[in-house]
Amino acid sequence: MNLEFIVRKLELSVRCGEDKLGREVRGGYVGDLLSDVIGNSNEGDIWITRQAHQNIVAVASLKDHAGIILVNSSEPDSDTLDKAIKEEIPIMVSELPGFEVVGEIYKLMHT
Amino acid sequence: MTQDKKITKTQELIYSLRVKDVMSTDIVTVSPSNTMNELKEILRIRRISGTPVVEGKQLVGIVGIDDLIRCLSNGEMDATVGEKMSKKVETLCADEPLANAVNKFEQYGFGRFPVIERNHGRLIGILTKGDVVKGLLTRLEIAYHTEEFRYNNSINPVFDNIAMDKTNFHFQYRVDSRDFNVAGESINKLKKILSQIGFPPQIIRRVTIAAYEAEMNMIIYSYGGHISVSADQQHIILEACDAGPGIPDIEQAMRQGFSTAPVWVQELGFGAGMGLPNINKCADTMELKSEAGKGTHIKAVFNTTNGDGV
Amino acid sequence: MKKKGGNVTLSEVKEILDATVFVGEEKLDMEVKTAFSADLMSDVLAFAKEHSLLLTGLTNPQVVRTSDMLDIAAIILVRGKTPPEETIRLAKELNIPLLSTRYILFETSGRLHARGIVGCIEKVPLGEMT
Incomplete structure (x- = not known):
């Protein structure tokens, strides 16, 4: 399953990294605490969070995440977008709360 | 706000309390016709060091252990209280503030003052330094409890x-x-x-x-x-x-x-x-x-x- | 796994998540329909609704306090976290069930969602957060 499939199924708004949506998603991680995400997420995860500051790009880049989905309509700062474009990390936004976003992705992964 | 010296609770109390609030009303008295020998027995039994002398209901003098010692050494134990007592008695009025009493204790160096009712001059009590201290402590304790109660209620x-x-x-x-x-x-x-x-x-x-x-x-x-x-x-x-x-x-x-x-x-x-x-x-x-x-x-x-x- | 539709009891939640119950053994027959997952208490305060499950990686006592304020049904700690004594004590005092699962928040949310639990809010319209 790639990012593009998730974007379509969940009707996500892509804020940057449209050209990277072909990337394979291996798993998912939800978390708003950067230390937790750095410590426990895996390469190829789609990271679901509501944090929107520029540090999330550094974390996603460090852990080589497939992309970041911001939930609760949380919008990335302009600094975050600049950095994400530079680091080639796709950022998507959902109106749904984290629980629903995860639930839908989990369902896609298990069917 | 002027930074006056903070009035302590004790200071506040000695102005708001009256002599009658803390005096003892359980008074031992003698009559002028009692002998000094009888006085000695009364002081010994009641464990006190002096007593007002009362005739009828009027305070006529005060007699204490000093007078008794003088009589003992002079062999005058059969003399009457009336002959040996101090006739000039310093008294306190029942309605005086405690602050006045404290000043009087300092001024005269006495251990006790008879307390009289201002209007008719009758003896109604006696005030010792001990009564003053005990009275203040009791009130302070009540005040402290009230304060503590109020404080507890404000935070909880x-x-x-x-x-x-x-x-x-x-x-x-x-x-x-x-x-x-x-x-x-x-x-x-x-x-x-x-x-x-x-x-x-x-x-x-x-x-x-x-x-x-x-x-x-x-x-x-x-x-x-x-x-x-x-x-x-x-x-x-x-x-x-x-x-x-x-x-x-x-x-x-x-x-x-x-x-x-x-x-x-x-x-x-x-x-x-x-x-x-x-x-x-x-x-x-x-x-x-x-x-x-x-x-x-x-x-x-x-x-x-x-x-x-x- | 099929959506059951309708309510899930805490007891089933415990089973689905293979969870340990720290507080609220006697309330396991309580039924829940909705959940909210977050690590930011401010988000919980802003969005979580009463009678929902709170799924979180935080274990400090503030999680319990926040839950009490919002009438959260039960707290599920993820990633096998053992809560500090103070958190357990407070959950007991405020009578809020406190469970802990070894699954990560993603798996926890996914499993509950698959059993019919839904998000406690539908969505936050785009643009409202800026």
Whole structure:
């Protein structure tokens, strides 16, 4: 399953990294605490969070995440977008709360 | 405010208490016709060192152990009290302030003063230094208990206080900078109080969320302050005042997601830039006054008459 | 796994998540329909609704205080976290069930969602957060 499939199924708004949506998603991680995400997420995860500051790009880049989905309509700062474009990390936004976003992705992964 | 010397509770008491409030009324007296030998027995049995001399009901003198010793050495134990007593008696009036008594003890160096009723001069009691000390201590203890009771109630309101109703309650507590451990504790209490008073759950929810966000802001960013919640006929009013340092850019601070919180605060699950916008969202009206270098004052008002709101 | 539709008891939640119950053994027959997952208490305060499950990686006592304020039905700690004594004590005092699962938040949310639990809010319209 790639990012593009998730974007379509969940009707996500892509804020940057449209050209990277072909990337394979291996798993998912939800978390708003950067230390937790750095410590426990895996390469190829789609990271679901509501944090929107520029540090999330550094974390996603460090852990080589497939992309970041911001939930609760949380919008990335302009600094975050600049950095994400530079680091080639796709950022998507959902109106749904984290629980629903995860639930839908989990369902896609298990069917 | 002039910085006069602070009047202590003891000082206050010696002016407000009267002699009659602390004197002993269980008085041992002798008559002028008693012999010095009889006096010796009375002093020995009652373990006292002196007594007023009363004829009829009138105070006529005072006699003490000094007089007795003189008689003993002179072999005059058969003399009457009337012959050997001091006829010039210093007395106190029952209605005099205790302060006068204290001065008199100092001035004369006596161990006791008979107390007379001002109008008819009758003996009604006796005042010793011991009575003064005991009287003051008793009152101080009562005052201390009252003070302590009041203090406890102010920080830990009695929930079933029947005086509290929808238009007459006031809840206030102090918030210390960086004190995360007790954060929210007072608000859990506030929530109970509001629900006991009978406010609708939706209103309570909005007030408590706003109070919690205000408290968190104070803990994270300010030097500390206080939060108060009160009510009038139509509103609940939440006020949060801190001692600084103030918000340099209010517009920026009001934006969702804007935060200057350090990482350690974010790791606790706070400081996501939701605080002020959240208070604003919960309240019907919100005023925010802040000045850099000074303090921040938030006033959030919740209408209680138009149903559940949000 | 099929959506059951309707309520799930805490007891089933415990089973689905292979969870340890720290507080609230006697309330396991309580039924829940909705959940909210977050690590930011401010988000919980802003969005969580009463009678929902709170799924979180935070274990400090503030989680319990926040839950009490919002009338959260039960707290599920993820990633096998053992809560500090003070958190347990407070949950007991405020009578809020406290469970802990070894699953990560993603798996926890996914499993509950698959059993019919839904998010406690539908959505936050785009643009509202800026």
